[in-house]
Amino acid sequence: MPWLLKAEPDSRIVKGVDVKYTIDDLEDEQVGHWEGIRNHEARKNLLAMKEGDRAFFYRSNCKQPAIVGTMTIDKEAYEDHFAKDPKHPYYDAKHTGKWVMVDVRYQSHLQPILLSELRENPKLKDMALLKRSRLSVTPVTDDEFDEILAMAGVNPEKPDQEASEAESGEETKSESPGNGTKKD
DNA sequence: GCCAACGTTGGC
DNA sequence: GCCAACGTTGGC
Numbered sequence: 001m002p003w004l005l006k007a008e009p010d011s012r013i014v015k016g017v018d019v020k021y022t023i024d025d026l027e028d029e030q031v032g033h034w035e036g037i038r039n040h041e042a043r044k045n046l047l048a049m050k051e052g053d054r055a056f057f058y059r060s061n062c063k064q065p066a067i068v069g070t071m072t073i074d075k076e077a078y079e080d081h082f083a084k085d086p087k088h089p090y091y092d093a094k095h096t097g098k099w100v101m102v103d104v105r106y107q108s109h110l111q112p113i114l115l116s117e118l119r120e121n122p123k124l125k126d127m128a129l130l131k132r133s134r135l136s137v138t139p140v141t142d143d144e145f146d147e148i149l150a151m152a153g154v155n156p157e158k159p160d161q162e163a164s165e166a167e168s169g170e171e172t173k174s175e176s177p178g179n180g181t182k183k184d
Numbered sequence: 185g186c187c188a189a190c191g192t193t194g195g196c
Numbered sequence: 197g198c199c200a201a202c203g204t205t206g207g208c
Contacts, residue, residue, distance in 0.1 A: 006194090008194095039193095039203080040203095060193085060194060060195085061193075061194050061195085062194095065194080065195070115195075132201095132202095133193080133194070133195075133200095133201075133202095134192080134193050134194065134201065134202065134203085135193095136193085136194095
C-alpha cells in the first residue's frame with residue numbers, strides 16, 4: 001500500500017535542534033530515517049509499511065503545503081531510539097522504547113501538488129490526508145497515488161520517467177504535459 | 185467512564 | 197497570529 005509522510009521544510013528549533021527536513025535533504029542522503037513519529041495511529045501506519053512500498057513526501061506547516069516528491073520504504077519499522085535520548089527533540093519520557101521509525105529511499109522530485117489542488121480533485125475527496133489533517137503518516141490508495149502522479153504530469157506506467165522529468169526540469173515545466181484528464 | 189481543560193498540529 | 201480539529205490529561 002502507498003503512503004504519505006509529512007515533513008516540515010521551514011526551520012523550527014526544538015530543544016536546540018532544527019527539525020526541518022526537505023525533499024532536497026532526502027535526495028542528498030538518498031536514504032533517510034523517518035524518526036520522531038509520536039502518535040499512535042501514525043505509529044500503526046509505520047508498522048504496516050512493507051519494504052518497497054511507494055510513498056509521497058509531503059511538506060507541511062509552511063506557506064504552500066504540497067506533495068513534492070516520491071520515495072520508497074527502504075527499511076520496515078524498527079525502534080526509534082531517539083525516543084530514549086533525553087537530549088533529543090523527540091525524546092518521550094513516557095513511552096520510551098515503544099516508538100518506531102522506518103527508513104525511506106529517495107525516488108524523485110515531483111512538480112509540487114498543492115494541498116489546495118488536492119482538495120479540488122473530486123477523485124481525492126476521501127484521501128486520509130484531507131480527512132485526517134493532523135495525522136502525519138497516512139495511507140494512500142493505489143488509485144489516489146496514480147491520480148496524484150497524473151496531476152504531477154507523470155505517467156504512472158512509466159515511473160522511471162518521473163525522475164528524469166523532474167530533474168532535467170526544463171522541457172516539462174508546463175502545467176499539464178499531455179494529460180488531457182484535468183478536471184475543472 | 186465521562187468530560188472539561190489544556191496542548192499540539194497545521195492550514196489559513 | 198488565529199483558530200479548528202483532535203489528542204491527552206486529570207478530576208470526579
